[in-house]
Amino acid sequence: MKSITVLLASALVLPATVVVAEQAASAAEDAFSKGAAILKVADERAAKFPDQTYTASMEIFKSGNLRQTMVFKMSMKGLEKQFINFTAPGDVAGMKILMEDRDTIYMYSPEFQKVRRVAAHMQNQGFLGSEFTPEDMVLAKLSPTFDAELIGKTGDETKLVLKPKAGQTSSFSKLEIFIDAKVGGVTRIHYFDPSGKHSRTQSREAWQPFEGTQIPTKIRMKNLKTGDETVINLSEIDVKTPVSDDLFSRRTLMRG
């Protein structure tokens, strides 16, 4: 679950990188330094909206058919603390998930009326049948894991290639990030498996004005091998209302 929430967080913060990308591109002397600068600023800007709440509907497509739509409300503080409340469909409604940090996740299910700790160490397994995996959370902060290279600009689109830093482990041999100046943000991410094959594509669509910038309200993750796809639609986005620290406790799970 953390993969989904952090992914959404990254979708909200990455538009800021584009502005920086334009500036950095004009100041830096070579592709790597430009790329590194873009990433660094992106990560610094990641905390621009420390408190966020939104409603998301996650549509899971298998073989081109919509198999399930899940709806959840998410409250987030920083990039670590997250509280998710599933509201639909019936078999997940009422389920709440609390993420205190990357490795501490608690789940409350009304049917069991108990809070249970879930330690999921497998980073490449989709959650609830979706195409989003825990490893996708590296997208929230890229610079600790990846070296960036600015490849170039075609029309409005700037392309960065990210490769894992020495000593860093990743399921991906590289990422390609496409930044569209028209919307001011990352519109596509290509994921490449260890054999160098393009395996997944994340698309950010339905850009809307938000707090002086634009944000995508539809995030699509497509598995190129299976053709399966998960689409997350965001609504009721609120980055102004403070989120209380008290929300992120096991007690809230019990009472929520």
Next chain:
Amino acid sequence: MRDHPFVRARWAVLAVAAVVAALILPGLRAIREDNDVLAFLPPDHPDVVAFREVAKRFGVLEVGLVGLGKPDGDLLAPERVDEVRELGREIARKDGVRMVLSFADLPDPRVTDDGLEIAELVPEALRDPAAIREKVLGSTDAVGSMISRDGRAAALMVFLLHHDDRVAAADARAATIREIREALANGWKGESHLGGAPFIEDAAASASRGDLDKLSPIVIAVLVIVSAVLLGSVVAAGINLLLTGLGVGLVLGAHGVLGEALTIVSSSMPVLMVALGGAFGVHMLAGYQRQHGTSRERASATLRELWLPVLLSGLTTAVSFFALTMMPQLPMQRFGVTAGVGVLVLLLLALLVLPAILSVLPDRLLPPRAERPMPLRMRPPMWLLLALAVAGAGVASTLRADADPTEVFSEDSEPMRSNRFFNDHFGGSTYLQVAIEAEQRGDTDRKPLAEPTALREIRDIAEQVRAIEDVVDVRSIVEPHALLNEALGGRRGVPETPGRASRVFALLQGHPAVAQLVTDDTAGALIHIKLAPMSGDEQVVVADRVRALLDRHAAGGFTIAPTTEAKVREVQVREVGQRLSRLLGRPVDADKLLHASPAAAPSPALLAALTEVRDRALDSEDSPVEGVPREEIEAIDPSGLVAARGAELEALLRSKLPTLAAKDPEGIGFVAKHLGPWADDVVARFQVEARCAALDLPLTAPADAAGATCASLKGALSELDDDEWRVSEGAGRGLSFRTRLTGQPVIGAAFAESVTRSLFTSTAVSLVGLALTLLLARQMLALVPALWCLCVTMGIFGLLGMPISVGTSMISCIAVGAGVDFAIHLNFRARNYAGADAGARAVDDIGVVTLISALQLAAAFLVLLASEMAPLRDLGLGLGIALVGAALGACWFTPWLARGGVRKEVRGGDAGAAE
């Protein structure tokens, strides 16, 4: 005498032939291959229909197995684990591969004190060999399916992508399998084996087609030499080869032009066409060599002499092939049509194009050649022939098809080596599957299998199947479901309520470990049953035993009713008792267990446990409230928590917790909401322990204790407290619940039944078709040696222990056709003579030639004995036997059938032959 009309039109015929060839031969470049082995299953057989539906829904046909071993054994050393892990990942990256599971990165969910931990069974950081061995060999999910019990053999489960249209995806699938083979060759140094449906299907197709591609040229070369020897002329043999080659080219080219793919069976067409169609040319060329005069005169004379026997011969052969359309297998039907049409094409070439070619040859290129009489001295008495036929028919009645489809492979083939590997290291390689399909009746959005009652049914089936002899392993969704239910805070077993069952399913969704056990919509589940190594017939016996267990679900559904109903409660108690009896191996009276209750007089242990949940609810991280004074908490008597629930419990808490009631009145409600169920869990646990005591089961037992223990029976005993139970009818929620048995043994039995039935059907149709054709041509008696040949050939099959297969129907039809063919030629030869010995003289003239021709054709087909595939070997041997039998039958019966007296007796039938 004027030239025959066909000879007069020779240039027109040759021109038309050239145009047709120009139009059709380019189609040779567009021939497609259809390697769908499953197409040979009878499409309308109920078991095959079920198999296809189940395979489509659950992706059974997409699961391959890669068996791995090392010369020095152990696969649990860290570097070996790394090798297995990396190989699995490399294969998983291939196009067309959805997922790969190995013991190294198998998700290993563990229930912890406070929840659930999921990690790879062998995390990459784990380097301690002893710890790896302990973890892997302690995993019930891995042992027996991904690692052998001794850790010396491993298996990767390779899940390929599912394609609704398997035929359209055949090329992509073949490419995927090719890439997997390459990855295995490059990534694993040691023993490796490929098993499972995708690889077996690929092996069957490639072995069959490879053998045909390899052996067909040899067969054809032998046949060409045969015709050269028979004709005594290289020129004549060359013309025949040219003509037959043109015929085969036209037939195959038409496949390309019309988009008709070549199946594994129709790949044998060139051989059959050259062998059977080439005979037309041999007859015509031999006739031409007998004639004198100019080329046109000789060609015309040949046509006048031989057009009718050659026409009849061609028609009867074509009818034999057309009879194959009665077989249920679509590829065989298509083969019957294309082979029949192919024979007619060859017939047209022999009667039209060949005379045209011969008529334009230089007069001396193919000089006249005197016949060399070769008397056939040995002629058994008629009673012996009849006795052989009767004995053959008797033995033929014992012919059976083999229900084990793997028997088609030779012992050193990839599938058989793989089978031996999995038999030796994993206890078996043959699987049955019970498919469960459920549907909620009525207006509800509940997921069909998210019902404890449905899960209990699945569990009970699995348990009962496990008890069947020669069943070595049974896996179902119930085991992972039970584990997750426990991790979430429920019992270790089938969830207590539909809500819990539904929640567990939601969390399991998309998890690779359950990909083969339940569908995404939670409406279908599979029980996988592994059988010990055994023969096909024994597999069918085990399958029948499993099927008998499914009779309970013949009604196709049941009602889920509350156990507060007396009748439902009665069923619940009885069935729990029956299950306990099964698990304990001794009779259990569940009624007595109902009286074993701790609630009447709570034990100190129960009170201590209730105290613990009281404190957890009011003073712990799991408490929904905070700041409750300790003395107020301790004022709550744990014995009061045994029965108080809901409003009563809330009132109790308010009275005992004044501080909390004042500070957080809403919090009292949250505490009551959770404390009640937690206390219920405690009481239930003690109730179960009381039942264990009633059954004389110790509460604690060593982990490795043999037999049932209280711990292992807790789930079963607690089901006496479940709120709902399955009944066959009555008020409650209706659930459609259908079970179907499928798997290799079931399909093997269906296939065996089908080929057996189709052998008789196609043979009968072939005989009827031949009879009608011969009746019209007044050659009915030609059927006699054909029938004799059929009886004797099938009898020899029986004596040799050859099973009935798809090829047997082909052999049967060809045996009948060849028998008629030879008899027709001998009968027409006999027309050259008058008197009772006409037939004998005909046999003296061409009997030995007929026999030699058959022997040489048989020798050519016997080349197929070098095939890796048993059906092709059987086809080669069977055709050899059938052709020699047909020639002998024709030679031995013709002297009797072609007597003047006999022909007069059947006047109105083939009396014309006597004239």
